[in-house]
Amino acid sequence: MKVLLIGSEGQVGQELKRVLIEPLRVVGLSRQQLDLSNLDQIYPTVVEHRPDWVINAAAYTAVDQAEREPELASQINAQAPAILAKAAAACNAAMVHLSTDYVFDGAQGRPYIETDSPCPMNCYGKSKLAGEVAVQQANPHHLIVRTAWVYGSHGKSNFVKTMLRLGAEREIIKVVSDQIGAPTWAKDIALTVAHMINLPVSKTAGIYHYTNSGVISWYDFAIAIFAEAIHLGLLTKAPEVIPITTADYPTLARRPANSALSCTKITELLGHYPPYWRESLRKMLSELV
Numbered sequence: 001m002k003v004l005l006i007g008s009e010g011q012v013g014q015e016l017k018r019v020l021i022e023p024l025r026v027v028g029l030s031r032q033q034l035d036l037s038n039l040d041q042i043y044p045t046v047v048e049h050r051p052d053w054v055i056n057a058a059a060y061t062a063v064d065q066a067e068r069e070p071e072l073a074s075q076i077n078a079q080a081p082a083i084l085a086k087a088a089a090a091c092n093a094a095m096v097h098l099s100t101d102y103v104f105d106g107a108q109g110r111p112y113i114e115t116d117s118p119c120p121m122n123c124y125g126k127s128k129l130a131g132e133v134a135v136q137q138a139n140p141h142h143l144i145v146r147t148a149w150v151y152g153s154h155g156k157s158n159f160v161k162t163m164l165r166l167g168a169e170r171e172i173i174k175v176v177s178d179q180i181g182a183p184t185w186a187k188d189i190a191l192t193v194a195h196m197i198n199l200p201v202s203k204t205a206g207i208y209h210y211t212n213s214g215v216i217s218w219y220d221f222a223i224a225i226f227a228e229a230i231h232l233g234l235l236t237k238a239p240e241v242i243p244i245t246t247a248d249y250p251t252l253a254r255r256p257a258n259s260a261l262s263c264t265k266i267t268e269l270l271g272h273y274p275p276y277w278r279e280s281l282r283k284m285l286s287e288l289v
């Protein structure tokens with residue numbers, strides 16, 4: 001089975017490269033090899049590779065910057081996935097497309113299930129929702145996996161790496177405590193995708209929520225990162241962490257207050273719960289030792 005992995009150098013893309021192993025034949029394409037802003041290149045590139053699966057791990061993920069560049073965010077997150085899905089369909093290939101908890105506004109007060117109505121509150125979330133709709137329309141054989149608060153040891157930057165850097169530099173750090181979600185290790189996402197593409201897509205096609213288990217605030221997450229980092233010897237001491245509100249930390253993009261995703265559907269499909277967030281955090285940090 002041949003897998004065409006788009007966005008192979010992102011956090012999830014790099015983990016996918018590691019976990020998708022033989023007998024799968026995996027061709028990874030970085031931004032340099034396929035720039036999704038060149039829409040004309042997408043279809044011929046996919047068709048040339050004749051894949052059985054197209055996995056789209058590429059995205060415009062700069063949530064605040066998307067408020068300034070909504071057209072570019074829409075091009076990468078909606079128009080490009082539409083063409084990827086269409087090209088996959090032309091090859092009789094199925095498609096995995098990653099999406100986000102930010103398709104919801106976080107006002108519901110209970111974890112979101114896959115059939116809840118999306119209501120994104122920022123340009124990034126709107127572009128990702130448009131991508132989901134486009135993929136669904138272009139290719140019936142799709143797995144759309146919404147995840148959240150992604151971090152990993154590979155790829156550019158993320159909250160965990162930022163906390164480790166700031167923790168080494170500063171005595172005091174202020175972190176938002178009124179946004180709730182589920183930190184999710186990129187490797188767990190990759191392992192889940194690897195599991196899903198081995199199941200018959202005629203039976204599994206649809207939208208799934210996948211995050212690590214447990215729901216916390218960014219403040220709780222920062223406290224845990226420092227505790228685990230000290231335990232592993234990555235930091236010698238923790239900074240003082242001061243909880244602040246979203247109102248105290250204005251950003252260009254508004255973010256959902258509670259975007260927890262229910263993972264019941266994917267738990268039933270895979271036969272096990274997603275790993276608890278703290279276990280995964282510990283494993284990721286131990287990769288940095």
Ligand SMILES: NC(=O)c1ccc[n+]([C@@H]2O[C@H](COP(=O)([O-])OP(=O)(O)OC[C@H]3O[C@@H](n4cnc5c(N)ncnc54)[C@H](OP(=O)(O)O)[C@@H]3O)[C@@H](O)[C@H]2O)c1
Nearest residue numbers: 009010011012031035036058059061098100147148149150
């Ligand atoms: N990160 C999160 O917290 C989060 C939360 C919820 C959902 N998600 C979703 O999960 C998926 C994977 O996210 P991630 O955390 O792995 O993101 P990431 O680390 O930002 O990786 C995204 C990849 O897409 C590439 N990319 C950006 N623009 C591109 C373009 N024009 N053409 C080709 N490639 C391009 C990036 O290349 P460069 O490295 O060159 O920029 C990067 O390699 C995405 O669908 C994202 O929306 C992420």
